[in-house]
Amino acid sequence: MQAALLYDKNDIRIAEVPTPGIGDGEVLLRTGSASVCGTDIRMLKSGHAFATPEKPLIIGHEMAGVIAAVGAGVTSCHVGQRVCVAPNYNPTSSKLVVAGEGHLDPGYRALGIHEHGAFAEFVRIPREAVMQGNVFPIADHVSFAVAALAEPLACVYNAYEKARTGPGDVVLIIGTGPIGLIHAKISRMAGAGKVILNDVNAERLALARTLDPGYLTIAGDPGAELHRLTGGAGADVVITACPVAAMQTRALELAAVNGRVVFFGGLPKGKSLVPLDTNIIHYKQLTVTGTTRQSLRHFQKALDLVTDRVLRLDDLITSTHPVRDTVKAIDAAAQASGLKARIAFDL
Structure with a gap:
């Protein structure tokens, strides 16, 4: 699959990499749309601890697409289902997780920040994120482009x-x-x-x-x-x-x-x-x-506002790019050219 990997400060490379395999309890997302965030800009311009030449990182954490495969034991979603994914999850429990504020836990993890993210044709959704409820079904009338924006809306x-x-x-x-x-x-x-x-x-x-x-x-x-x-x-x-x-x-x-x-x-x-x-x-x-990030409750509320047509988000999207032009998309966002840029994939 094609993916945009961050190696170091100002060093993103588009490469063919293996489609990720999934284990028990995991989900494979085929990406439909992944939008560019200010965090992506900062990671490219300043570098990031979890993106190194020895271990490059696929960035992108605002995502929506179709379930391509599910691991053994997954009952909350099915192959072919249209979904968006909340990126923040918790590998272990804590008082903050129990309180519904796992996004504030120091041990939280995030797709596109700590684990491979959505500027790629496929994304592996870890077992902990699936069990936590990070995979959200989306209605037929909600486009992948808009569903991916549930993440910033939730923030x-x-x-x-x-x-x-x-x-x-x-x-x-x-x-x-x-x-x-x-x-x-x-x-x-x-x-x-x-x-x-x-x-x-x-x-x-x-x-x-x-x-x-x-x-x-x-x-x-x-x-x-x-x-x-x-x-x-x-x-x-x-x-x-x-x-x-x-x-x-x-x-x-x-x-x-x-x-x-x-x-x-x-x-x-x-x-x-x-x-x-x-x-x-x-x-x-x-x-x-x-405030920072969002809880799953915030994410669900944001998706409801979009699904029920209370808020319109499609008018924020001003440019669409293939994954090979990821650097161009991030640079456009960094230069405040237009509004929201996104990476689109053919499904």
Whole structure:
């Protein structure tokens, strides 16, 4: 099969590799669509501990396709079934796993991060992931391209629960890439009175307005325009959907009294020590939190929102590539060209 293997920093190679075999309790997925994530960009540009010249890694963790084979003892899915797969699983149990938050367990594993992922024609789904319930059936009307986006949607849903966005809230989203726009869609679903998108990229702000003319967009520093739009009150919810330290500092200043601030976008290694004025948190009574990854509950909720047509995600996909052009797809995403790029396979 063809696969995109990460060997080292800035070293992805397309190669013919053996189709993975599966053991008892495992599942073989034939990939239909695998979308590019910011994590893939970071792994390519910065390197990754689990991708080495001695042991290269097939990356890609947003995936959907068809079950090609099942191992002995598998009863939860069958050959020919259309599915998407949550990438995070737990090899062993723990208090966090029992609490339904295994994605936060230090010993978690993820397809495309620790194990071979979806930028390949076939993916082996480990026994622990199958038993945990990571393989989700998808309805006939949901495309593979959209089903693969259940993963980033689930991550955003996790943040939505922490932000507690409700009817009438003013939501400021800093960063208008695919993740920022999913935050915008969720905020609109929750009844936000104003959904304000902020970015330095004029092209992405223009794309955002084509998705929903009701989005308010601000280029550059949002302070003055946010002040005008809110009568000086600020935003009830501020979400940093960008890896920029200065915007985490700024987020506190932009939040309203009793506001909620969510640090969604992680920061590059070595740049995560950020000055925060704790008096702003204190005197505004702000709630400041962060979220990462998603639980299986979040994943199921995200898939339900797509299946029930509550949220539309297909309009986020702006480019489709064969696996041989994986580097091109990741580079396009890194350069903020368009929105969501995906790797597609013929089924």
